[in-house]
Amino acid sequence: MSKKLLGLLFFIFSQVIWADELVIVTTISSSKKRFVINQGTNSNIVPNQTRAFSTDNISLMCYAVETSPDHSLWQVQDQNAFIPFLKNQFVLMHTNLMDERTQKHLYVEREKIQKLKETGELLFEDFDYETNQMGLYHLAKRPNWILRGGLGHTFYDSLSSADASQQTTKSQVNLEGLYSQRVFSYRFDFGFGFRWDQEAEEVKDEDLVIPIRRFMLISEISYHANKMKGTLNNFYFGAGTGIGKTSMEVDEYNFKGISYLFPYLKIGLLSHLQKKFYLISEISVENLISNTKVVETGEKQTSSNVNGKFSVGLRF
Incomplete structure (x- = not known):
């Protein structure tokens, strides 16, 4: 009787010990x-068998192919x-008594992660190929750099010193660079940076093109919608402001x-390219006010423009 009891205890102990291989x-x-x-068939592994593999930092459910x-x-x-994992790395394979318990735990965690992924709060996008580590990023902790280039056109133009009958058209080319950080929650981000403008004002009656240059500091806040199903892409919209210097030359006069x-x-689309790179496509409407003075005479003038703009860029 005692031998049978010892044998049974040894069997149970061996199963617990070998629950993690x-x-x-x-x-x-x-x-x-x-x-x-x-390990293979000699270790009782067969195709379609499910096991959990883990290290100190992460666990994965896998199946034998x-x-x-x-x-x-x-x-x-x-x-x-x-x-x-890394090549030649030791990992734990959970089997037998531990397998069912591990699967239940991972199933619950996987459901939580899936909900976060659907809203875009948590992404599986950030795999570090140098360290072979998968990062599950909370976007609120991740800053970004944004580079954008845009083409604009003025739909409304008001100038305090201009003849009302004078017909002008304005077009712009601009370049923007921003540092962006998620704030409040994963849906909002705040960015600040610079904007460089090169504008051309064409006076049709006088066959004259006036170059206008601006350099401004800008800031903006954006709201991100849910990720599109099955992708890492999402729409966003936002608002911003800016201030800076402007200058132009008309004949022999300098305006500053x-x-x-x-x-x-603005409203835009964020499209995932690869790793941490996203394509930015956006349209925007802006109100631009300039207070300038003629350097030679001291004469002051104020202009107010409503511009439409289309921009593309990268977020990384």
């Missing part, structure tokens, strides 16, 4: 979706996940002064 990742696919370990006597090929269950950008309103 230490295995070696021998190969990782270039897609970071599959990997090979040093192919097996041989001493090796097996595994693939991650979540199509958005990547293998965070201050320009105010208040406000500008």
Whole structure:
């Protein structure tokens, strides 16, 4: 009787001990979706078997694709996940008594992560290929750089010293660079930076083109909608303001002064390219006010423009 009891205790103890098996990742696919370990059918692994693999920092649910006597090929269950392991790294494979408990835990965590991914708060996008680590980024903790270039056209123009019958058209080219940081929640980000404008004002009656240059400091806040289903893309809209110097030359006269950008309103699309790079496409409407003075005579004038603009750029 005592021998049977000891045998039963030894069996239970051995099952608990071997609930976590230490295995070696021998190969990782270039897609970071599959990997090979040093156990196969000799260790009772068969195709379509499900196991959890983990390190100190992360756990993944995987299933066996192919097996041989001493090796097996595994693939991650979540199509958005990547293998965070290194070649020849030791990882834990959870089996037997631990397997069901681990699966339940990972299922609950996976459901939480899926909800966060659907809203865009948490992304599987940031895989560091140098360290082979998968980052689950809360966007509120991640700053970005934004570079944009745009073409604009003036729809409404008012100048205090101009003849009302004088016909003019204005077009702009501008370049913007901003540092952006999520604030309040993952849906909002605040950015500040610079804007350089090159504007051409064409006076039709006089066959004259006046070059206007501006350099401004700008700030803006944007609201991000949910990620589109199955993608990392989303629409956003925002508002901003700016202030800076302006200058232009008309014949022998030089105009210098201050320009105010208040406000500008925009709507855009953020399209994921690869890794941390996004394509920016946006349209905006802005109210631009300039107070200038003729350097030679001291004469002052005020202009007010309503501009429409289309911009493209990169966020990274």
